[in-house]
Amino acid sequence: MYRYDEFDAQFVAERVAQFRGQVARRLSGELTEDQFKPLRLMNGLYLQLHAYMLRVAVPYGTLSSKQMRMLAHIARKYDKGYGHFTTRQNIQYNWPKLVDVPDLLDDLASVEMHAIQTSGNCVRNVTADHFAGAAKDEIEDPRPLAEIIRQWSSLHPEFVFLARKFKIAVGGDKTDRAALQWHDMAVEIVRNAQGSIGYKVIAGGGMGRIPYIAHVMKEFVEREDILAYLEAVLRVYNQDSRRDNIHKQRIKILINTIGPEEFRRRAQREFDEIKENGSLQLPPEELARITAYFAPPEFEKLPDEMPKGDEAFANWVKTNVHAHRAPGYAIATITLKSIGAVPGDASADQMDALADLMDRYGLGEIRVSHEQNLVLPHVRQKDLPAIHARLGALDLATPNAGLITDIIACPGLDYCDLANARSIPIAQDIARKFADLDRQHEIGELKIKISGCINACGHHHAGHIGILGVDKKGVEFYQLQLGGSGAEDASIGDILGPAFGEHEIADAVERVVDVYLQERAPGERFLDTYRRVGLAMFKTAAYEKPIFEKTVA
Amino acid sequence: MSKLIKGGVFAADAYAQSGDDAALPDGPVLVSLARFEKERDALLARNTPVGVLLQSDQSPEKLGEDVTRLSLIALDFPKFRDGRAFSWARMLRTRLGFKGEIRAVGDFLYDQINYQHRVGFDAWVVPDSFRLEDFSRALGEMTNVYQPSADGKKTIRELRAGLKH
Numbered sequence: 001m002y003r004y005d006e007f008d009a010q011f012v013a014e015r016v017a018q019f020r021g022q023v024a025r026r027l028s029g030e031l032t033e034d035q036f037k038p039l040r041l042m043n044g045l046y047l048q049l050h051a052y053m054l055r056v057a058v059p060y061g062t063l064s065s066k067q068m069r070m071l072a073h074i075a076r077k078y079d080k081g082y083g084h085f086t087t088r089q090n091i092q093y094n095w096p097k098l099v100d101v102p103d104l105l106d107d108l109a110s111v112e113m114h115a116i117q118t119s120g121n122c123v124r125n126v127t128a129d130h131f132a133g134a135a136k137d138e139i140e141d142p143r144p145l146a147e148i149i150r151q152w153s154s155l156h157p158e159f160v161f162l163a164r165k166f167k168i169a170v171g172g173d174k175t176d177r178a179a180l181q182w183h184d185m186a187v188e189i190v191r192n193a194q195g196s197i198g199y200k201v202i203a204g205g206g207m208g209r210i211p212y213i214a215h216v217m218k219e220f221v222e223r224e225d226i227l228a229y230l231e232a233v234l235r236v237y238n239q240d241s242r243r244d245n246i247h248k249q250r251i252k253i254l255i256n257t258i259g260p261e262e263f264r265r266r267a268q269r270e271f272d273e274i275k276e277n278g279s280l281q282l283p284p285e286e287l288a289r290i291t292a293y294f295a296p297p298e299f300e301k302l303p304d305e306m307p308k309g310d311e312a313f314a315n316w317v318k319t320n321v322h323a324h325r326a327p328g329y330a331i332a333t334i335t336l337k338s339i340g341a342v343p344g345d346a347s348a349d350q351m352d353a354l355a356d357l358m359d360r361y362g363l364g365e366i367r368v369s370h371e372q373n374l375v376l377p378h379v380r381q382k383d384l385p386a387i388h389a390r391l392g393a394l395d396l397a398t399p400n401a402g403l404i405t406d407i408i409a410c411p412g413l414d415y416c417d418l419a420n421a422r423s424i425p426i427a428q429d430i431a432r433k434f435a436d437l438d439r440q441h442e443i444g445e446l447k448i449k450i451s452g453c454i455n456a457c458g459h460h461h462a463g464h465i466g467i468l469g470v471d472k473k474g475v476e477f478y479q480l481q482l483g484g485s486g487a488e489d490a491s492i493g494d495i496l497g498p499a500f501g502e503h504e505i506a507d508a509v510e511r512v513v514d515v516y517l518q519e520r521a522p523g524e525r526f527l528d529t530y531r532r533v534g535l536a537m538f539k540t541a542a543y544e545k546p547i548f549e550k551t552v553a
Numbered sequence: 554m555s556k557l558i559k560g561g562v563f564a565a566d567a568y569a570q571s572g573d574d575a576a577l578p579d580g581p582v583l584v585s586l587a588r589f590e591k592e593r594d595a596l597l598a599r600n601t602p603v604g605v606l607l608q609s610d611q612s613p614e615k616l617g618e619d620v621t622r623l624s625l626i627a628l629d630f631p632k633f634r635d636g637r638a639f640s641w642a643r644m645l646r647t648r649l650g651f652k653g654e655i656r657a658v659g660d661f662l663y664d665q666i667n668y669q670h671r672v673g674f675d676a677w678v679v680p681d682s683f684r685l686e687d688f689s690r691a692l693g694e695m696t697n698v699y700q701p702s703a704d705g706k707k708t709i710r711e712l713r714a715g716l717k718h
Contacts, residue, residue: 007709157671161636279701
């Protein structure tokens with residue numbers, strides 16, 4: 001894992017001191033809320049429906065056991081005993097008091113963590129494949145580059161007041177687990193025909209009210225040029241983006257307005273100039289220095305031998321355990337999706353217990369995934385039964401990774417100032433409806449994603465089944481979308497038709513799933529069947545029962 | 554009322570800002586891009602310093618080769634959230650090689666001064682209530698930086714490399 005050196009430590013400490021000053025100026029009234037807003041947002045502090053919410057960065061989703069214990073401590077000391085893991089690999093606390101936030105940030109800094117740029121119109125926390133460094137077919141671990149991007153983008157003087165937020169992700173595998181094509185900008189580590197490794201840069205993806213899949217900006221960027229190219233894209237965006245309509249200020253709008261060809265031309269011009277200037281070139285020694293922090297652990301020589309266990313264990317292995325690059329090892333997913341729970345929530349006690357588990361069985365490391373789950377990246381296959389038993393005791397052994405009850409949901413109207421509708425109760429309804437494990441396994445891979453408003457924090461556009469909460473005259477309704485994907489076969493879901501009432505949406509999902517079960521060819525996932533047979537049959541089934549719930553007149 | 558910070562101290566503003574239709578006063582003047590484009594030859598023939606005020610949607614590239622004949626470029630922040638001028642200042646200093654004064658005007662915050670300084674601003678129009686010690690404090694809050702910019706400041710990467718030699 002990356003470790004701060006004296007420069008990183010001083011940087012974060014000074015940043016906390018600076019924010020302490022800003023909070024004091026706000027509390028004394030020197031700053032108005034309007035002036036304080038962009039400053040607190042750049043430090044991850046939102047003002048929500050009921051209280052402040054602090055979003056803590058988990059760079060590229062990697063946490064040590066020491067950091068996990070601190071997250072538990074913070075949940076106890078400054079919050080109501082829990083935290084919420086998000087689709088951006090971050091953790092959010094929903095109840096800190098403004099006056100406490102500087103102390104909270106000091107606590108975070110003591111374990112080399114921060115909340116810098118987790119919100120606001122700047123480059124956000126850099127995310128990466130949660131199987132990084134462990135996946136079997138990975139070309140290269142994406143985290144060293146993600147760390148280099150994190151440093152370059154931290155308080156970048158030119159790019160802290162962008163037109164809108166800017167999200168960057170890095171992946172190092174042909175299998176895309178980081179939703180690269182849905183990001184403002186993403187880097188995919190690739191190998192070219194000559195066998196050398198470089199970076200493919202894509203940009204202009206995004207969710208929100210107008211979803212777009214990213215365009216390729218450059219098929220192959222040499223390693224030493226990568227920051228120069230990323231800076232070129234950001235500079236074009238900062239200079240040329242609209243600023244007159246908040247809904248049209250993401251980079252996806254600019255790229256699709258002027259066209260990807262024209263955007264590439266502008267970026268190339270900036271890139272040529274930055275490269276020639278030379279100051280952003282990434283020396284191989286620096287890449288090697290950062291990469292050394294992420295060197296693979298020393299794996300024991302073990303045979304590949306998956307232990308046998310009872311049915312519960314076998315079910316868990318089937319969905320939650322993935323192949324590891326080292327023989328005798330495995331990747332274990334811990335879904336934060338037990339039936340009826342709030343997706344992504346973890347209690348302080350669970351976090352502490354997980355830290356112990358990480359130390360005992362997981363080489364002290366854990367990952368946060370964008371699917372709001374946790375991942376033990378390096379565990380011995382022979383330890384899996386013990387891990388499963390311990391997770392079961394913590395109510396964290398739900399065998400549903402990738403299944404219909406492994407639902408992504410934004411906080412929704414229960415917490416969020418922007419939401420139109422609740423997301424969490426809908427996720428809970430659906431999870432309960434499909435709680436039967438045999439049925440879940442029968443249905444197989446099916447990704448449901450729920451957003452409580454058009455901002456799409458729950459990634460509904462990328463759900464095999466996407467659900468969008470809308471408000472009609474003060475009543476919550478839910479629109480159904482089918483056929484989206486956040487993986488390497490990225491696609492935008494199709495809207496099915498009129499929205500369903502809150503008590504109807506789970507039934508409609510069930511009717512849609514039944515169509516799949518009837519129509520599927522051998523080996524087909526829900527998404528495959530949908531793509532083959534098209535929308536019509538699903539639509540007919542979904543609206544088989546008329547929508548009963550009506551808005552109040 | 555407002556005052557000017559230049560060279561780290563309060564300074565008299567030598568430039569008279571002139572509206573688009575007003576008669577030009579004697580001495581150094583600051584005009585809009587529209588007026589500069591319309592009266593370019595006359596303005597440059599006056600033999601006194603000329604400054605141009607650019608709105609946030611006006612790239613300094615619109616000035617073309619004339620950039621080198623100007624002594625002041627003022628960049629407007631219509632609202633503090635509009636960060637385009639950060640890129641314009643950087644472009645002036647690096648691509649266009651502008652050596653004159655780059656002045657921040659409009660609605661910017663104390664907390665943006667350090668970023669402005671990094672990208673090439675060297676003058677600020679601030680409210681009368683602004684204290685000079687706050688200006689130096691703004692520049693000193695963060696000792697080191699991760700990325701190169703127009704200020705030529707050594708980056709943390711360069712400092713790390715230096716430690717090893």
